[in-house]
Amino acid sequence: MTFIRQSRIVNRLLRRFPEDAFDLLAPILEPIDLPAKHSLVLPHKPIEHVCFLESGLASMVAESADGKSVEIRHIEGIAGYPVLLGVDRTPNSVFMQVPGHGLQVATENFLPILEHVEVRQLLLRYVHTCELQLAHTALAAAKFNMHQRLARWLLMCHDRLDGNDLALTHEFLALMLGVRRAGVTDELHILEGMHAIKSTRGNVRILNRDMLIEIAGGCYGVPEQEYDRLIENSPQPSTLPVHLNGIRHHHTF
Structure with a gap:
């Protein structure tokens, strides 16, 4: 079993896990290649894994009953995040648009980590930023x-x-x-x-x-600033590399 060091993690969300919580998670994180079109979440199917993206670009897509579809947000932190809210499946799909790689963990093994108070707070803040990005996608489409x-x-x-x-x-x-x-x-x-x-x-x-x-x-800009405020500028567990999840350090999530 390969031990994954937090100091080598690129994913900004994982890098902000408290050290003791990351130590619990590290042994069950599985590196995974993510080719283009790889499905991370299937619509109406149980979310069996969550995946922390280290590189690449994933899309969350909403589809109507008659087959019309649109991308509603990028996934930059964790694919399968509805499980954070006690939801086991979603009508939306998530798949890779640009290939990359990530760290995957079975949902049943990940959920106990949420009992850690600081992890739960961090991830609920993350969900807030996801909702904000969705809101601004609707704003952009309308105005x-x-x-x-x-x-x-x-x-x-x-x-x-x-x-x-x-x-x-x-x-x-x-x-x-x-x-x-x-x-x-x-x-x-x-x-x-x-x-x-x-x-x-x-x-x-x-x-x-x-x-x-x-x-x-x-x-553009308001959700990115909120992510910086709640996630990017939260206390870091250690000195970490500048490279961010294929994500620039100046702003964004």
Whole structure:
């Protein structure tokens, strides 16, 4: 059995576990490769594992009864988090959009860790930030135009992936925005015309992050600031690496 050191953990949520709680969890964490399209949560099926993402990008997707679907949020901390609220399944699905790897643990073995008061408080704060991100996704859809919403999603992906090249397909971007692929192409051209990005087949390069933030306006930033306040700036158990879950340290979750 390989012992996983907390000082080597990239996942920001796990890095903030109290040391005694992490020591209980470490022996049952299983490293797992997460290829693109790998399912982490299946709709209406028992959540048998929770997974702390170390790299890559996962999407939570809502689907209507007649098969229409849209991405409602990125998963950056823990996939399967409904179990934190005593829920054993959900109508939503979670799967990998950009490949990576994570640390997986069986739900039945993870739930006893929640008896630790500080862990429970940390994870409930995390759930609050998830709800806030969902709220701002609804706000963006109702009150902001398409290229502002696209700028927001690209910023959120940029926050969670290494480097300025984002391996995002038009299919994925259409799922994020809830539009047809042709509409995505038009919106990417708008952002390219502003010299914020460079889009090629299966890749979006961020050229000017500050420009994207300006374009996104008020639909980006509030959930990220709340995550920093409640999670990122919480006391750390030890000196840890700067690299954050494929996530930049300047802000975001």
